[in-house]
Amino acid sequence: MKYFLDKMQSTAAVSAASLAVVISVAAPAASAQDARTQALEQQLRQLEMSLQAVRNELNQVKAESAREAQRLMQIEQKSTSIEKRQAADAQKIAKIEESGASFERTSDQKTHMVFFRGGYARSNDLRNGVSIQSGGIGGAGGQADRDAWYIGAGLDFNLTNDVWGLMPNTSVMSEVMFEYKEFGSKVASNALPPPGSGVNVSQFTLTAAPKIKFFEGSRFRPWIIPAGLGLHVISPPSESITVLIPGVMFGAGADYQIWKNFFVGIDGRYHLTSGRNDGIKIDGMTAGGYIGMGF
DSSP states (O other): OHHHHHHHHHHHHHHHHHHHHHHHHHHHHHHHHHHHHHHHHHHHHHHHHHHHHHHHHHHHHHHHHHHHHHHHHHHHHHHHHHHHHHHHHHHHHHHHHHHTGGGOBOTTOOSOEEEEEEEEEEESSOOOBTTBSOOSTTOOOOOOOSEEEEEEEEEEEEEESBTTTTSTTEEEEEEEEEEEEEEEEEEOOSSOOOTTOOEEEEEEEEEEEEEEEESTTBSEEEEEEEEEEEEEEEESOOTTOOOEEEEEEEEEEEEEEEETTEEEEEEEEEEEESSOBTTBOOOEEEEEEEEEEEO
16 A cells, blocks of 8 residues: 555656646747747738838829829810810801802902993083184084093003012002093084084093002902093093193992902092193093903
């Protein structure tokens, strides 16, 4: 029995010693494990902080991208608005060009023109002459009207299309024109005429003048003559047999291209002379229309 008890005590002592050895060995291992756990936890916290920083940066990038997209959208809207306004302006210009067809440019329009005129004329004074309204043999003659009709023709020769660089789309032409006016065909003479005869009271005019035409290249072209030279031949002549009277001509008008190089126009002109020539005054005006052909 004692032997058995001693053996149990020995076994217990050995077990106690073994447990002590195991505890002494396990304690440092547990401490090392705790240190590794703390290191891992610290690394996890750092990783979480890094991820949070990355998320913050991503949120900032997203916000900046949204603002940039909004700015781009605003720029695109402004660009679209500008394009719409440009399209609307282009439509307005097209409508203006269509509505202004009378001012449409034609590239095939010729620069020179020959024209034929006709219309109404009126003298400021009644006409006198060697064979009418005189006190010669046979007594006083008749009196012609102040009103007359006229026919004539002329030539426009283009010199420049921009007044030699001073005014764009404005032509300067050299006009040469003649016209015939008739105030009466059977005015009673102061001589002893045959039965049924009479005096033809007429006037021939030759002019040369600068003509300024506006809207060069357009269908509708108004023009003016600031001043030109006029030479008038009267019939019957004055009592001192004067037949040629010089003067100045002023004019204004407009023509329109109706088809290809054919034109129609209207004009008004006024003739002014220096004074009475042997009792005859021929100042007066003409008003009428003309047909022109460009070349």
